[in-house]
Amino acid sequence: MTKPSDQSDMNSATGATTPAEHGKRVADMFGRIAGWYDFLNHALSGCQDIYWRYRLAKAARPKPGETVLDLAAGTMDVSVELMRQYPTCKVAALDFALPMLETGKAKKLKDGREDVIFPVQADGRALPLPKECMGAATIAFGIRNILPREDAYNEFFRVLKPGARLCILEFGTGSKRVWKGLYNFYLDKLLPFIGDRISGDPGAYRYLAETIKTFPDERALAQELVDAGFERVYHVPMMSGIVYLHVGEKPKRKAQAAAPKKAAPKKAAAEKAVAKKAPAKKKATPKKAAVKAEKKAPAKKKPVKKAVKSPKIAQKK
């Protein structure tokens, strides 16, 4: 499912030719603007980013006590919001750029937050986590930066528990006209200008505009999630589709549908006991009873099967 890491169809706004080089350039760039990052986020979005992150965290729905992965955590605004909404949960805040995590740690990991939010420098394409350890995963404005995205989806899928959600916050494609072209003008001209002036990094906000413009639209992104094995995939536009919240769920285990199998030996044992008394009913051997149960099982599984649209999902299982 994962393409080789030197795939040639890579479209990098950094001008890099390999995912490894792209990753390094992106990490370096975010490292350079880390000090200004929060201020510019709020200023350039008119503080709407706070609401977007609130919606992202709300969609995650981990169970009490579970750990949530916040990938591309940056300065950890999403991690803090997750902790606020789910006070019994822990957050693994992973990011490639150490200066982003350090800036966030110095500003935000106080008053007990340092005991529940754990910043770790890591690449989203190869997570240093065991499989099925996370009760939910979030990524805000990060998936756009990771190439190939498939690698990150596969890693999310691997580390999420069955039934857990992946929630993505990302800009919609900038190739559509929004607000009669006003947003597109903002994206093309104003954003790079203001960003360059304030952050002092010529290129970082041009990179932002460029990656938004070349980003797939919401339907294409949803399809990518389905192809990666997620089900119940949906997306919600915010601010006229400038930003989207995408949600997908890792399918629940097959074991649920196979539950009747466990009941089968009991049934078989009971039938055997009856059979001792009445030899005519000997037909119901444990083996046959189990086969019967298996035959019945697919009928209960129908809704899950319907959700499986892509052969790749079946491969994941």
Ligand SMILES: C[S@@+](CC[C@H](N)C(=O)[O-])C[C@H]1O[C@@H](n2cnc3c(N)ncnc32)[C@H](O)[C@@H]1O
């Ligand atoms: C636009 S910032 C988003 C930060 C934060 N999630 C927020 O909502 O403000 C994108 C982040 O993605 C991180 N990033 C880019 N590529 C990455 C990768 N391959 N693995 C992990 N983090 C990555 C960058 O270092 C940067 O901190």
